[in-house]
Amino acid sequence: MRRESRLIVWIWWIVVVTALFLLGFVIGWFAKPTHPNAANNGASSKYLREFLDEMKPEHIREHLRKFTQLPHLAGTEQNLRYAEQIKKEWLEFGLDSVEMVPYDVLLSYPNKSKPNYISIVDHLGKEVFNTSLAEPVPEGYEGVSDIVPPYSAFSAKGQPEGELLYVNYGRTEDFFQLEREMGLSAAGKIVIVRYGKIFRGNKVKNAILAGAKGIIMFSDPADYWAVGVQPYPDGWNLPGGGAQRGNVLNLNGAGDPLTPGYPAKEYTYRLSLRDGVGLPKIPVHPIGFHDAIHLLKNMGGQIPPNNWKGALNVSYRIGPGFTDDFKNQTVRMNVYTNNQVTRIYNVIGKIRGALEPDRYVILGGHRDAWVFGGIDPMSGAAVVHETVRSAGRLLSKGWRPRRTIIFASWDAEEFGLQGSTEWAEDNAKLLQERAVAYINADSAIEGMYTLRVDCTPSLHTLVYDLTKQIDSPEEGEDGVSLYESWHKRDNWTNDRDAPKISKLGSGSDFEAYFIRLGIAAGRARYTKNKKTERYSSYPVYHSVYETFEIVEKFYDPSFKRLQAVAQVRGGLIFLLADSQLLPLDVNEYADSLRKYAQSIAQLAQRHPEEMELYKVTFDSLFSAVENFTVAASGLHERLQTLNRADPLQVRVMNDQLMYLERAFIDPLGLPGRPFYRHVIFAPSSHNKYAGESFPGIYDALFDIENSADPQKSWEEVKRQISIATFTVHAAAMTLTPPA
């Protein structure tokens, strides 16, 4: 070869070598993902299937069996033992950490040596009739000790004696009807009301406001019997000797009555019992309908309207007092229940998030039960247990969620949501800054008909997507999805062709997370057919008859309904924790806000003249909702073009999604309820259970009719509209591009 030719070969060589190197470099550069998790959603959805399939009916059955053997009231030794067992098993299942978190809160127990009861006494003061001291114990549980008799937790102590007055359900409207239409006053009387329609604590509050010196609550078959069903153990109706336990506080979200706003720790300052939040000042006691018949049957006074009549074979006369034949008899309540500061234990388990350990997805439900807790809460706790087991299996296969998952077994829910509220108070700052969502896990079943979901609007779409991936648990519905099964049983409305999802009210542990802290929240359970089954909650609610067997024999013999609920609750947690982009739908929130605004404006329109006189308008609120709608759809569009390979851009967007719910929190709280801070959702002041939208406006409108100063009341309506308007505008701002 010639020199020149060799040179050319060499040059050629160098060019090729360089080109190859550069090619490699460029491919290497672009092949490297900007972030390891950038395209991870495929893997995640494979894991979702495994996660759901791992949850099995037979395991849930076993968990339920195990945790319903013995009564485990909050603050008792047995409930601590179950806590320790849960901790041990969660660690065995494979959680990264599990800890017991104690608080010292005010609980309330009957006096063991002086039972509570109600008497009819004659003119000599002799007790001619006494209510029963306990419920007949169901078969198989005869030897069990520590079954607490039916009582009203936090009742005042006392032996008030007086004439009986029947006030239907004890609602605000019942007391109004009593006073205005019947011309009767409850002052100085012992009122007797039936359970149902509203939270029992509201009945007690109403009785106190009306001046009653005691209140008796009974379960009427009209409200606690399903048609054509036998009483337990032959069916699932409430026996005549059964009665509903329950607390009668008016906490409005305060948690421990002695430490409102702060966790009940060793160093925490405690209010005196006199100043405690929500403690009733009069004796309260619950009875079953066998006992109620004796108190009601001889009552005198007016014949009540039909909607005041229950299903017992008595006249339901209003009183006050008995008919002439028994006019020398009075009623005496004997209540010796004690309040006492008691240690409770939450169990908190964690799976550390791989990429965003500082983002928390929480699945929490209570463990404490009035007696065995066959339905409330252990049907829910068993489901959580199975969810933890399934998550542990995935961990052992190498999965780890993007975000941190927190599992909670709360204590003392039955005493006013205390375990969950104290933990929320203890961790408020962390939760405000880091919590993505809270899924509640109280009773997983209250009927045999279909799924029931209550959640914040931004979770609607996720619930629908998920339930399409879960099988219907109903017999004869092989190959039918839970979504379809649910949809055909409970369509939303004529306007919306989708399964009905309701607003969150209160009455369970999501309260502090959702209504105080503004964390997106939801709950799911199996329920009855609301259209045909008119009884309140479920018949044996809070009685000794809530056993394992009532679930196994009647509610869910195959345990497939509980499995479906486990898959819904667990699937929500999974997708919230592991999706790269948070599965929260801001457009759904906009749609809901529009509906709520229309509905509250309609409510006000019942008073068109006063609206005009006091210049009340909802225009500003509608305009804010419109602004929110535009911002939401803007964010939705930006989501489509987001560069998912840029971890900071993803985080910024997720933060906007996460903080949307927080934007509805007003630190000043609703009027007179400093711990109810959610401007869009809170229970009505008149019924803790019912979730109202725009509760500030709702309550102000509710008060219009009973106001001595209508101008002042309408001013309050206007103030509340202004606050709602501001809040919706402020929430819209959080959805616009951050700079």
Add this chain to the structure above:
Amino acid sequence: MRRESRLIVWIWWIVVVTALFLLGFVIGWFAKPTHPNAANNGASSKYLREFLDEMKPEHIREHLRKFTQLPHLAGTEQNLRYAEQIKKEWLEFGLDSVEMVPYDVLLSYPNKSKPNYISIVDHLGKEVFNTSLAEPVPEGYEGVSDIVPPYSAFSAKGQPEGELLYVNYGRTEDFFQLEREMGLSAAGKIVIVRYGKIFRGNKVKNAILAGAKGIIMFSDPADYWAVGVQPYPDGWNLPGGGAQRGNVLNLNGAGDPLTPGYPAKEYTYRLSLRDGVGLPKIPVHPIGFHDAIHLLKNMGGQIPPNNWKGALNVSYRIGPGFTDDFKNQTVRMNVYTNNQVTRIYNVIGKIRGALEPDRYVILGGHRDAWVFGGIDPMSGAAVVHETVRSAGRLLSKGWRPRRTIIFASWDAEEFGLQGSTEWAEDNAKLLQERAVAYINADSAIEGMYTLRVDCTPSLHTLVYDLTKQIDSPEEGEDGVSLYESWHKRDNWTNDRDAPKISKLGSGSDFEAYFIRLGIAAGRARYTKNKKTERYSSYPVYHSVYETFEIVEKFYDPSFKRLQAVAQVRGGLIFLLADSQLLPLDVNEYADSLRKYAQSIAQLAQRHPEEMELYKVTFDSLFSAVENFTVAASGLHERLQTLNRADPLQVRVMNDQLMYLERAFIDPLGLPGRPFYRHVIFAPSSHNKYAGESFPGIYDALFDIENSADPQKSWEEVKRQISIATFTVHAAAMTLTPPA
């Protein structure tokens, strides 16, 4: 060549080609940074130098000259014109966006046709002396209209008449001394007090609590004259005809008195004037010392203690009323000031952050002035203007900060921090979630001695680091850093060899950001020598004599002191916005908490018997501080080993740093002050200007001595210790690893 040999060459070729490609790939892979900004801090610090060097004395002079030509009281046409000019110039400087943000708030102006004044009236009701209706206008400003005469903004209207009572500075302790030691009551009297020591609104509140029917405040030379200095225009002391304007509200952070908690927008519900927050119920008026002499000289009654005596040639007798020779004379106040809802304008400018647009660093200061605002606030506004100009220059060179920077020109600060508070209310959710820090920019100079910095503890280290990079503005200190110059003039204590940094109190626009929202905050200005110069604030404070000339002739002829302040304020903003890791020092917070806990415990120890009797202990607080200290140093260690190449890890860590200040916020607020929510820092209830640490405990202890029910007061001390303990523990939790 043989076949085999050719094959070998081919194989060799393929191996080489592959190897080269792989080499390139691997180098390319590792050469690519995980994130573009990962190693960007070198570039950032080059830009810092350019940013600081760009700020020039002559520009600051020019800005100050430009914005002090005309009076620009909040709510006036001229203050809107300046706002528009600032908007225009900020856009020209190169900000990404600038907008005017209006609110409609309650302001207060004298009645133009009925001037305010105070008279001495004889027994026939004839006015024998009237105070002046205006200050003598300084040379060069004779033709200027719209100079508002001295008045007390938000004074009640009225013409109270009565005996005069002199109560020193009108502090809580002065009224106690009056009542307990002198046996005198202010009930039904017109009190006269000297300005100084505490916020004037607190004087008015004290007078109202004592039952006074009016209050007159005067500037005594003892408090408003520097030794050896001539009155303006020959020096910078207050002339005898000058008087201090100012609002006399007790807002405690509420902002607009009619819309507490919510921004004063068109749709916002407004309280009636009767229910407005903090509005005094009695007439109030300020006077200069020439007028004060006439009111004081004939006063009778007791001779006061020495510390009640000012520097006027009068006896400072307490009264009530005049000496026998003048006993038929009384004093009448004539106050016709009107409250009125008025539109104000903030100017908000932004530089969008390159990587974290959702993290905000704010530099805000007010624009409204009582008259020309030569010192207050335009010396500060000129500095902000120069900072914006310098930032704009950097932008034009290709720089863009990591985080978003927000510049604010607030309105109506003088009327109770209204512009800044309404904007904070309007944007509360965004700020809570996204604000990294707030740097305040009120008056940049109040003396000629050295730098003064008040800030949250986590900013200490940044302030020190930055001031070492800035030159001393003092003559003869070439090559001396601002840090050194400051350090030698104001060393912290014997225990700490560093320049003194103080706690933030209130009285300027950082209040809503720091004390209500818990955003790390600081302020910097040039100040006097506290040890030798005993006058309050600066002599001409809030008088017509705050002109451009007083700065140019006396305070900062070279404008280098203002330049240094600009570099401090601007440098803080720069480093907070552009550092990859937030320059917040959690260990400094721990050290400060320890000092504060010791100091508040010492205060309580003045009552050792009661501490024992009521079982008051600070042990839990000390233990919480210890816990916080451990958590802080743990976080500090994790910072050293943080993988700065991982943008999510960096963000998680920065979020922990950012949210630390937020952790000290209690949404329930301090007792009776719902908008003061910072558990560690708030002004004392007795003086808005003074920053107290653990203000809840401090106020409870302050009340001990005056309590009718000591047990109840000590219970409140215990409750406050418990809240502080909880808050410090909760803050410690935010510093531990997030999962």
